[in-house]
Amino acid sequence: MAAARSIFLDLIRSHSRKGTTNSPRFFSSSPSSTASKSEVVYDESPPTPVPDEESDGGAGAGDDLKSRIFRLRLPKRSATNVIQKWINEGHQITIHDLRRISTELRKSHRFKHALELSEWMVSHGEFELSDSDYASRIDLLTKVFGIDAAERYFESLPLNAKTTESYTALLHSYAASKLTSKAEELYERMKESNLPFTAITYNELMTLYMSVGEVEKVSSVVKELKSLNVSPDIYTFNLWISSCASSLNIDEVRNILDEMTAHETGPSERWTRYVQLVKIYLASGQLVNSEVNSVVESEKGITQREWITYDFLIILHSALGNKGTLDQIWKSLRMTNQKMIGRNYACILSAYLILGHFNEVEEVINQWNTSATTDFDVSVCDRLVLAFQEVGLNEKAEAFRVLLSEKKCDPQ
Template identity: 90%
Template sequence: MAAARSIFAALIRNHSRTGTTSLPRFVSSSPSSIASKSEIVYDESPVSVPEEESDGGGGGDDLKSRIFRLRLPKRSATKAIEKWINEGNRITILDLRKISKELRRSQRFKHALELSEWMVSHEEFELSDSDHAIRIDLLTKVFGIDAAERYFESLPLNAKTTESYTALLHSYASSKLTSKAEDLYERMKESNLPLTAITYNELMTLYMSVGEVEKVSSVVEELKSRNVSPDIYTLNLWISSCASSLNIDEVRNILDEMSGHEAGPSESWARYVKLVKIYLASGQLVNSEVNSVVESEKGITQREWITYDFLIILHSALGNKETLDQIWKSLRMTNQKMISRNYACILSAYLMLGCFNEVEEVISQWNTSATTDFDVSVCDRIVKAFQEVGLIEKAEAFRVLLSEEKCDPR
């Protein structure tokens, strides 16, 4: 149990905030949150489309297709827009927003930023709070934190809203700039802005990513003291912090406190509580129960999927190899796409138990997956996490298996 706790904590410290490791970010998408209004900064799993293959959904001659056919980031989306207009075509801010959203999902951030710059430079376009937030996020991705800070500070006071503040907070958290994130949070409070769960979710994720999980509970207390309604992802993160120390009693206390709380769609909330109860009962869980529950929840999203990762971690700590096999088999039978985090979790669990045949099998499954690209950096973090807690032999055995599968960590 102690080894599992140490591995889990080490993986948190090595977490890179990419959304593909053992602990992804979780942010609100409930109807009351700013994320749901903008749908901009907090895409958990961007769709990676190779530039040389993407045409944005067709080979037509609309503006979107022209921009997606640029392929190389150094080619100018601005020139494509100007040519489109010079040919007598009209363009609206809604058109630009839709194209920008698809560019961001395809990780074409430089071209998306050019669209943002076009909107900023043309006064006939009235920018929304979401437009400013998008620009802050894109500036961070393309030019770095300093550029995002300068843009934020240049905004007029009425544009420094909860959304623009939260976008900058997200940038700080993504870069693990704890002091700057904390200072910005204090500014948000001093500005008397209406805070939502997403603000606290960002802070909680930041503390987890830098290994300061002990601060998560204080963030939750702050949220409560300011009468901010938590959402399902707040619960996710709160439980995540407890999972780092396998503190089952605290998870039970959280569940008791939150079980009567309605956050987001009641069906989704009830389902999540149900999954956490399974997590808590893992010591007595039998294979058939795991199968039936996983099979009955085929519609579960990746944001709720974290509970199964905890279930895997707990069963590895308890030494329940047969149950671990059954959980993994059941997860692979559902219609949910596996992501890097899922593979990292099961690989770590099998390594903990010394089940190297299973580790080799999972590596092969991941490496040949048609839907999830093998992520060498994730495996590198697993190796480092095992080395960090003194499990050198297992770390080296894992590295050998990766080499045999031609998947060596960098």
């Protein structure tokens, strides 16, 4: 079942490529709870809705600098002009104002305007830039002008500005572009610079290896992290566990969970819930229906960012051969108030294919067919068709092709 197993890896990879602090999360958190004030948050979440206001950049309701900039609905309009007009009217502006507005712009995917604020800070010598400002600019340059622009800016920085944060920002850009060689070379430069390392740097490398399918390198990154006495965070463990899950190495998952329990040095509800939930599901031999349902039911408030938890558990139980538990998880998933998307169906289909439960495969296809989802990953769907054919389910493969055609998603 090579095709079905490769789907598992694709599903995990797709959630690994979320950036440093948005690496695959089982329990989400705000940036402030996971990063220090000096750390850059690479926000690649869906854009924050912005009120549909007139884009005159002038006075009016909510007349402050942020409101004026956000009224620039088109990227080609200049945030720099708005700032200058604001100052010409006699208003004061601080670097804290610019950072705060830039953060909001990034959350709304207004990267070009956020970059203009960064340029303003750089061009006005009265502002003292922080390590985070340099890192933020590297990330914005990548998003607006591409990786080459980010590289040129980084190389032009004075030595004292080439800090762990600015290096990690460029590493993030390389990882996002799947430039493995450049990322590894940059990492070696970091080591030669004798800079202090944090878990974020290693999370970037692990995320990169997950995204390019070099899962076997993840454990070596963890080993190096430990050898340098860098403290892993929950996302380090999450990526490590995901790499083991992708290769269906459940014994190692158990070992990592035990290590997480021993590693915790202070109270952390998120950390504890993560370990407890996965351990409960792994202890499948001791589960009864009510126990499984109570765990899932207690998590009905999960957000879409946390939804990967349950796909991940499906992968784990596929490796354990726990068909009954898979049935219960899938039933509970469909009872929650979250919108089911294509990834969820692809995950459970792959699990049933691997375990040889073909009647359930047909049932899930029918459920997918009657669902309202329009979210499809063509690559994953191609692989599902191949997986059906690998086990001789040619009729189901054809039925799935029909489903995809009706959903306007035709495999190659």
